[in-house]
Amino acid sequence: MLFNSFVFAIFFPIVLGLYWILPLRWQNKMLLVASYIFYGYWDWRFLSLIALSTIVDYYAGLRIEEENLKGTQADLKRKKWWLTFSMVTNLGLLGFFKYYNFFTESMADLLMSIGVGAPDMFYLNIILPVGISFYTFQTMSYTIDIYRGEMKPTNRFLDFALYVSFFPQLVAGPIERAKALLPRILEKREFNKAQFYEGLHLIFWGLFKKVYVADNLAPLVDQLYKSSDPSTFHVIVATWAFYFQVYCDFSGYSNIARGCAKCMGIELMLNFNFPLISTNPSDRWRRWHISLSSWLRDYLYIPLGGNRKGSFNNYRNLLITMILGGLWHGAAYNYVIWGVWEGVFLIGHRLMRPIFKGTEFITKHIPYIIRHVFRVVVFFNLVCFGWIFFRSQTPGQIWEMLQTVFIWRGGIDLSLLIPLIQFAGPMFAVEIIGYLWSKDNPHLFQKVPLLLRGAVYGIMFYLFAMHGATAQSFVYFQF
């Protein structure tokens, strides 16, 4: 079920109405049923995967805690076994459904390259279950946190099932940690008018970003990326547009997810904190897809050693984390290359830090605002460079795009910028004002006077209703 569909427009008010009528113990049961309907509306067969992941992690969590309490050496071994069982199940599901064909095809290519023919019987026609990357990561965090002794398991199976399948964030995040979301599911929720309005605002703002910005930029990006002989300016504009598209698509989804949850009195974590104004790679990953980047940091980068074992190991860990982060986005080489780029980018930034420091005696004479804007603009374009790897379909296309970027060809057709300004302009203006207004809270409207809010909502509503593109799936569903 898409957030930007008629079915959801009927589904959500019904769920919300029922939710606030029912007492707590029925609220969660109803939400669980609603979440399964929400997911099953796409393909009911894949509910079995969520159910399997739920059952395995629920019991693994309980068993790990049991062994934790006993505390003998043998118990610790069993505890590890249960964690491994949970990991293998979750990563097995993810690996099979998402990466099986990628690896078999890669293997076949490799065998072909050394002159050994590979039978195509290993290729399977597998449908990627929507949201599998999100909910498997979410459930894994539960067993890992219990294993580490950072949280206690719940013995309320249905509530745990709701934590795994909570429909607002089920298919595209934010990837919530059990220690954060589970207590909110277990505790009693009171209706809070301010929180409810904030939720409605987030839903509206998310829909605006998705329907008006992302879905209108999508055809522009597709068209530009499909053109046979693009000019350099063409590729640059297409990549800028893609950045706005993917940002508004994904952060729009997160806004709607957080808004829906807020309307039910449940807080979800902030997933995007205006990443468009980042000034360096570390800053960017603190602002972009925060729930994934923090997950990778806590469950991959730090266990690998983080920055604890010298520079070389630190850089190696960064690279591994970013490559796996790239692969998380999809089973294709372009995502791997994108991951490498992001890793190299992070490493490069760390290596360059002393040089930046060394130039401070010059740059400090330039007014801060100019320095900051300059950094934002330069960094924005560097991030866009990475999006070329992400958006291109094949390594061949990546090569073609890079050639076009580095060897200038064609003129500058400023009319290409018109749709970019038309669709991304209003969103960017609102977010930049929001950022200047309140740096730690990117949502402008909560603090704006009511009358001004009415006027701005009027403009946004018109653009959303009249120029919103027809319902398209969210980009991040494919991940």
Add this chain to the structure above:
Amino acid sequence: MAINTKKIVRYLAAFILFCIFVELTARFDDWVEYDAPFWGTYSSLRLRSWDDEGTRINIPNGDFEKWKNNSAGFRGPEISMEKRPGVTRIVCLGASESYGLYESPGMEWPAQLRMELDSTKFEIINVASVGLPMVQYVDYLRKYVMKYSPDAAILYIEPVSYVAARERAINNPESIIKNPKQQQAARQLGIRGKLNAWFRAVPKLQRAIKQFLPSSIMAEYNRRAAEEMVQSAELTYLKGMTPLDDVPSEIIEEYKTELKKIIAFLLENNCQPILCTYPSLIDGGMNDDNMTMLLEARRFVVELSLEGMANTARRLNEANRGVAEVEHLPLIELENAVPRTTEYFADNVHYTDTGAEIVARTIADFLRTNL
């Protein structure tokens, strides 16, 4: 209590501001997209009217949304009085299906015909006027078209409307075709039209809501709405009479006479008439897919039943063939040229871009080999 009142007033004021800004954005949008006046009323009345003698005309330089008339009141590029040497000037005479309704700008069939043909040999002028009844063709040609000395005229006449208009004129002396008072009234917008012109956001939002609703719900809604409109039109125009299932022979003869009048007028003015048979979606075989579309079409011609519409289309096309044969005139066969599906027809008689392309290509092929 005082606090509540204050709160209500604040929320009410915010809501009013919300509505005002929706409307202002709609106007700004029209201004940017269509160069529409920001403050004035904005409706399709800017495109067409009646002249002092009651002939249906397009307003010179009139524009509304995607439609634009040139300074002569025709859709298409500006034209000069003088013909270029060696160029055959061809006018396309018809009503809304030729003026263009659902097609993207520049995709109406006369415009596509212009693109199809070699501009050094042919000049195509779209002189179609929306709602122009056949009985006014001669008047219209005399007053507005012949001064451009066309060499040929493609007569693209919609048969179903002819029969319905004729019946309506007989049954209703107040018919708009003959009654200047009604014409005057039609130059003004009705209450709904005025509201839509004042609050431009309203019809736009209605369209947006319709697009958002699932097609199954919209199909049912459209079918019911079309049925209601047909019933209401039947009450107004039929006054208890039964709709015609077939065209009486005398109407066909009248049609032929009217057509011959137009032909004679054109020939007198050294303009070669080119007749066409007329394609329409309806062919007597109705299904659920096009039933709503046909009902929507029927509300304009309630004097005919659905079967009557199909029969009229068929028999008057036959009449066109007969007249062409008797008068030794070229005739372009279009009746079956456009496949009867919604890929080509946006309603019973208006085309999609693709439908218009087929019409244009068929006519272009004919002109290349016959002129």
